[in-house]
Amino acid sequence: MSQRTRPYRSVLYIPGSKERALEKAKTLPVDAIIFDLEDAVAPAEKENARATLANALETGDYGPRMRIVRINDLSTEWGLADAAAVKNMQADAVLLPKVNSAADVQALADIVGDMPIWAMMETARGMLKALEIAEHPSLQGFVMGTNDLAKELQSRFRPDRLPMQAGLGLCLLAAKAEGVIIVDGVYNAFKDDDGLQFECEQGRDMGMDGKTIIHPAQIAVTNVAFAPSEAEIDLSRRQIEAFEQAEKEGTGVAVVDGKIVENLHVVTAREILAKADAIAAIND
Template structure:
């Protein structure tokens, strides 16, 4: 399946140094995994974690997209991480705190994998269009914890302080047809709060959500998948529009609302996403 076409409803962070977590991830109903060599690995374990992760990736993770987050290239581990990932059996490499396209150029010179960018600083937000336009960029990950720290913003359930930055990244990702997944929700036992934040991200246009705990998977998968009602509406819109066109018309009506070409295009994307999700579970 093409990386851009596949679902990214649930993207779980897994420490690259923990054998038990690496093994458990093979059994979880997640669309993608971020194998973390950065924040989740202590400084003294970072070198050994490369070998641990390389060995784990030699065994299949099924249909799950495998993304490896390295340490920044300005750290003592970043360059060696990138060179190690170049030899790993994974789908993409994720660079933290991306703030310009030059950083992606530097990474591309070390690792010939599709690139993903962590978007987590004010400079990154303001350079989102430049970053998304990079020819090797396949995805963006919102780092909302770091962004909140940089903004010195207070926590709000509606994430109002972060919406300008999130919006800039969304616009950039959609303009350049790259995947974009939302930041983590820290209270992993708060299903209602997680559901509300997932729905906000989905309403905005996010492709999925990064997760910090397996307990969050079910909520994210449900929020970012087309509902039965959305699938039913999409089918009826397509049928009604095709019937109208066959009769020489250009606009159909479904449930009292007009259906034009643009609505049909959205409806087809909804059905394609539902089919791609079903394919992952086969």
Template sequence: MAIARPLRSVLYIPGSKPRALDKARGLPVDAIIFDLEDAVSIEEKEAARETLAEALATGGYGARMKIVRINGLGTPWGADDAKAALNMDADAILMPKVSAPTDLDALAAITGDTPLWAMMETALGMLNAGQIATHPHLQGMVMGTNDLAKELQSRPRADRLGLQSGLGLCLLAAKAQGLAIIDGVYNAFKDEAGLDAECQQGRDMGFDGKTLIHPAQIDIANAAFSPSEADIDLARRQIEAFEAAEASGQGVAVVDGRIVENLHIVTARETLAKADAISAMMEG
């Protein structure tokens, strides 16, 4: 199941910072995670709810998807965050450190039918990803690679070798259920080449986009997770060749020396649909 809504760039914004919340209204980002958890100090936790609620009520975020990340229900702030988020103008609530479907059950007991997203950042969460993905209120997964690497005690590497098993398990789980799935953050926000390489890796694996920690990372993520002109051209030529082959009674076509079957046409149409959705968002 293809994800129609572009989610190439998903930027974390502290829910406690009015200036950052205001600046986000003008950024070319596909989605925003309004954070009440890691980006907010303990002293600001309660005030951040009111600051965020006011910003979302004011609006101005256009077509960007609005996701509120709450604190865990095991913290002193989680339950109140969840209750407050219900009354905010947001598209979904993001729960940190989801390790089992019962974690989402506990949140849904507060939030009802509100769409939920899950931070996938624990070893147990990786092992239970397939079950977590079947939760009836879940619409997306976000990889929490920093917390996962900490728990795994893996070393940082450009190829993210230590994280590959977890990334793959969550990808399989999300794709099997038609969920959105967003890659983890790249910490060195001034390292454009490193960010691009990691975005390309994530796109090659099948992620829908990347979470970002700084506005300077948006353009690189948007470019990496958008169909290129070459991708669009190939998709159009594949569809044209396949339709011509079908019209002549054949089940396959050949484009650029490669066999093109119906499964390739499904992908080609998804590529064009994604490009159209991105254009519509940019125009909007």
């Protein structure tokens, strides 16, 4: 399964210190889990959280869910120990907060070796260095940290996220240029399904691969928003069929619903069907 077709619809933050939450996560229909050693863990619990999480990943079956561990910033008193510990955990990737440059990614790569690295994109400097960060050979994914970005920008909340658009756009461009996964920031009002729906659709339409979430109540809305719809699946099948028929007949022109279908549309259609198949396999 390629990076572009693997589902990342819902990416749930789970505290790395909470055994009950770690156990419950095994049953939740999310595509990826961020096991958090940073914001969700109190300073006094940091050391115990590493051991608790290592044991959960070693003994627990998280199925097809991607396992990402967010460590503390390497400049903190816990960061280096986190990085050394996660290298030996049964995780798929390590997530580094407050990435400002490729040098930050390299500093972590020097510790974790070949483990894929994801970057929290949550600072103004990080936005301006997005392409440099995405180009790092160890970098596999971006996670938008919109709460921290809003704090740094001193911006106000707006449903349309207008203050965020420059940063979101820069990271999207960098991610798509380098084939890096990019998942949107969290929606804080976890009981507001309408607001979550709007923000999911905005992120999806921009090109985000999925969305980070903070509560299981947000899973259903997020999974639906970032999955191919039945209409998209139907159109994709008809585009592929029409294009292949046109090639077979040598006409060179395929038309579906009054619109020309070119090879670029077929590439997108095949990706949509591959993602739909991957989601179906997860749900089986």
